[in-house]
Amino acid sequence: MFLELIFQKSIQGATSIRAYRCTDHFFLESQKRVNYNLKFEYPTIMANRWLAVRLEFIGNLIVLFSALLGVIWRDSSGITPGLVGLSVAYAFNITQTLERIKEYSETPTEAALETGFELPKNWPTRGSVNFEDLRTSSFVEGFEFSVLLYGS
Numbered sequence: 608m609f610l611e612l613i614f615q616k617s618i619q620g621a622t623s624i625r626a627y628r629c630t631d632h633f634f635l636e637s638q639k640r641v642n643y644n645l646k647f648e649y650p651t652i653m654a655n656r657w658l659a660v661r662l663e664f665i666g667n668l669i670v671l672f673s674a675l676l677g678v679i680w681r682d683s684s685g686i687t688p689g690l691v692g693l694s695v696a697y698a699f700n701i702t703q704t705l706e707r708i709k710e711y712s713e714t715p716t717e718a719a720l721e722t723g724f725e726l727p728k729n730w731p732t733r734g735s736v737n738f739e740d741l742r743t744s745s746f747v748e749g750f751e752f753s754v755l756l757y758g759s
Contacts, residue, residue, distance in 0.1 A: 655713065666698075666702030669698045669701055670699060673691075673695050673698040676691075
């Protein structure tokens with residue numbers, strides 16, 4: 608994010624940078640910042656890739672073992688082709704769940720919603736709506752009910 612901001616500002620001020628003949632200075636400064644950023648970004652990328660390979664391997668092993676057990680126990684009286692198919696389908700679901708967990712763990716969290724609006728102190732925290740002799744259609748006539756509203 609920080610690098611993108613510096614790059615954007617450099618592009619916007621490119622005419623001034625060229626006018627003051629500071630292109631070499633900005634180029635070297637940009638290289639220094641990119642290298643500094645990569646020093647921390649590269650291990651993060653490698654750790655994520657390492658984790659992804661292991662998770663995919665575990666998921667594929669689960670699918671493989673469920674299929675192998677179905678083949679090995681095919682003559683068993685309690686194992687039906689439908690049950691084998693179900694176990695393989697569940698194994699695929701586990702694989703997808705592992706991938707989804709990895710994806711969600713890498714998703715950046717959103718900032719809290721700040722509206723800058725506060726309710727007045729005298730704002731009601733409780734209320735009710737009464738419906739009496741309600742006529743909605745030919746099916747319901749003379750129906751009565753109450754709705755209690757709670758909030759803060």
